Amino acid sequence: MTARTPPFADGAREGLANPQLRRNLRKATTTIRDKRAAVVAECDDWDELREAGRRIKAHAVRHLDRHLADLERSVTERGGVVHWARDAAEANAIVARLTRAAGSDAVIKVKSLATDEIGLNEALAREGIAATETDLAELIVQLSEDRPSHILVPAIHRNRMEIAELFRAHLPGAQDVSSDPAALTAAARAHLREKFLSVRVGVSGANFAVAETGTVCVVESEGNGRMCTTLPEVLITVMGIEKVLPRFADLEVMLQLLPRSSTGERMNPYTSLWTGVREHDGPQAFHLILLDNGRTSVLADEAGRDALHCIRCSACLNVCPVYERTGGHAYGATYPGPIGAILAPQLAGLQDHDDLPWASSLCGACYEVCPVKIDIPSILVHLRRRVVAQGGPGHGRLDPERLAMAALGRVFLHRRRYEAAQKAARVGAWPLSRDGRIERRLPGPLKGWTAMRDLKAPPAESFREWWAASRSQGDRDAGSSLRERPGRGGSEGGGDSEPRA
């Protein structure tokens, strides 16, 4: 497989050092966040919709084999052809073969995370097939040989001046385009229109595919999705197997949840739904590629499989304090942000991206906004446990943090060791403390931990010492001093009994 991705911490450091990126991200995330909040507040049944969404996806995923077989049957009955791909290489080979069979050396593409994930454009290029991204942001990313940094607005890290330069250099007839977004959009329209009207093969992803009816659904804003799924002679759709919905009626929930969570609109400008092939209307050949590429290994983890419920709205990116500061590139994965932190490592079988479960403060904001109620923080913790258990990078048996935690565990287990450690800390910290704080970096293995944190110096008297002293006084004083420290007590006051492990 591919080489390991660079660690999140390195990417994050780069992102944090880029003020333009941070400014753009803050503007994007706060704007979309506010729009989302406003349209969600319009729905007095939002909680019920989320619960319905959660149940739909849970049913879909927990009986995935049945729904996939149903989808295959219904699409085939309507004149479509269903293909199965275990991994990226198989999926890419199918697309290349179908494109050549159609007598074409070019495809036009609707924005699709699944095809990003499998590196379709690069694979097609190796086969001599030119893929053109038709979503404006994806076109910007493609022309600059860059990577997307946000699920919804992939070029949010670029400003208008950079985009104007790019278009002047790469788009025929756009040598003098201004940096006004309307002018840039018009230049992209002119460039792509010719492709839409001439290229014979379209490639799309799928937001949803309905097992019951064989209907595939793509939501978008610009009209490029309609173009790619309507005008070509051949349409190839690549979808992850988890995108299946059991019933057509499930769309009435999803088409409310997705746009409001994603762009903060009541409904996105265009939603296209097609069922196989329709005579005299649209592509006369339709191929649906069902992609595994790690999804069945996500499915096998009972505690982690809910990550497959994701409908790719990106609401969790926009509320994440970590994403807002580091940007999407730091994650090094097709799926960034909180959802990426649980999806990317699982799709890679924990062989890659296994530092991403730590790219979170576990604040829980992602869970609150998730339209299908994926408990991202719990899955993050679960994955941390799995990575540590398998001795992932930085978590080997002789890892200093692991050794320190083991030592602390032994100290906390017995009262005398614990009390001795408190005394030792007081003595050890005394030369480093000033005004009750330790502002210097600690030596040895604690260096990293204190590089950006101040510590409170250990107090002159520990609670246990205070308790022992006040209790012997309280024997004389009827325990009045207990009330001076309310809110404490309970099992801590167990006298001579050993604390329970």
Next chain:
Amino acid sequence: MTDARSAILGAVRAALADVPGDEAARWDGPGPAGSPDAYRDGPPDGAAAPVDLFEERVADYRAEVVRCTSVAEAVAAVCARQGARRLAIPPDVPEAWLPGALAWERDAPGRPLATAALDAVDGVLTGAAVAIAATGTIALDHGPRQGRRALTLVPDLHLCVVRADQVVATVPEGLRRLRGAVDDGRPLTLVSGPSATSDIELERVEGVHGPRRLVVLVVR
């Protein structure tokens, strides 16, 4: 080596070994009022006629709304204002919708207009299947008076006629009315405002690839 299909389905089944065999495979719609998944599938009690909200929401997404009683008169006025002289129309749009002064090209099943011809007309005039008030959406099921998909996609101006009785309040009601078309194998296109992008510095630009101007004629 097994084929990809059996390998994937086999892996799915192995991964789901913990799921009880008798568990329901589908969720069967919202429970009764008060259940945690009982979302709204009709208008709130005492709500105004959905057509009023529809007009407001369509306009909010910067499509033009024209209230009319005579379609032909409204079409004439809109075309004059938009500078449109020649429209494409689906095979079954009634002549009563077409003002005399306007040139039109009819898309016929046997003789479809070439994509280049659709690119050359000034606009397209169609009906709709359903309209959804809550989201300001017009839904095309490419049945009567709507034509095939390319017709409402390639021209730069879309005039869409919606009757007041085609407007429903909510997304669930709208999709339920569209189910028949899906069973008939027809595609669906949901349109909420003109095409738009916010991809450059999040600044909204209307009019990318789909029709850059959308005019909804509400007949009431």
